[in-house]
Amino acid sequence: MRGRWNSPGNKVIYASETVTLALLENMVRRQGVGFNSDFKIMFIEIPDDAVTESITESDLEAGWHDPNDYSQCQPLGDRWFGTGKALVLKVPSAVMPLSANFVINTLHPDYSSVTLVDVTDLVPDPRIDDILKKYGFKAGS
Numbered sequence: 001m002r003g004r005w006n007s008p009g010n011k012v013i014y015a016s017e018t019v020t021l022a023l024l025e026n027m028v029r030r031q032g033v034g035f036n037s038d039f040k041i042m043f044i045e046i047p048d049d050a051v052t053e054s055i056t057e058s059d060l061e062a063g064w065h066d067p068n069d070y071s072q073c074q075p076l077g078d079r080w081f082g083t084g085k086a087l088v089l090k091v092p093s094a095v096m097p098l099s100a101n102f103v104i105n106t107l108h109p110d111y112s113s114v115t116l117v118d119v120t121d122l123v124p125d126p127r128i129d130d131i132l133k134k135y136g137f138k139a140g141s
Contacts, residue, residue, distance in 0.1 A: 002080040004070050005077030005091055005103045006096050012081065013104040015044060023100050023122075025092070027132075039122040045115045046088060046102070053080055065094035074082070081105055 002008045016022035019041055055076055057064075064072045073091075080089045080103075087108045094097040104114060 002070070002074070003077075004094060004105075005074045005089065006081060007074055007078050008096065010078060010081045011106045012077075013106060015102045016093070017100050017102070021093060021096055023124075024095050025093065026131060029104075041120050041122050042116060043120075044117040045117050046104070049111060050088055050113065050140040052088040053091055055092070057092045060092070062127050067094070069109070077103060084108060087111065092125040 003012070003014060005014075006012045014025070016025055022041070059076075061072060063069070077091070078091060080086065084105065084107070087105055087110045089103040089105075091101050091103060093101050105111065
């Protein structure tokens with residue numbers, strides 16, 4: 001599946017620096033479909049010494065966060081993936097300014113050092129559901 005930072009076929013995992021950012025990113029990606037009772041939050045750990053590359057907003061041109069145009073970001077992510085040098089690519093969030101996401105190369109030799117620490121149910125405050133409904137989000141599916 002393609003994402004902002006990868007073309008189809010490049011096997012990556014997207015992660016966020018906070019649970020809140022992960023939820024916002026998922027809401028945008030799910031295009032108005034809310035979260036159902038089966039939605040899980042997965043906590044992972046990436047070793048401190050993992051080789052990481054970074055792309056910052058200052059590396060990008062205006063409009064990079066356009067939700068319908070990945071033409072600026074995908075080539076950068078594909079280049080990173082293709083070199084295979086870094087396990088992680090730290091990228092700016094298009095959804096929340098001043099926040100970061102992490103793209104993890106599942107084919108990198110150090111991928112096995114990424115560990116799943118915990119999986120927990122998403123149990124948001126009921127007021128969030130009310131807000132989502134107000135703006136046209138549907139029940140989760």
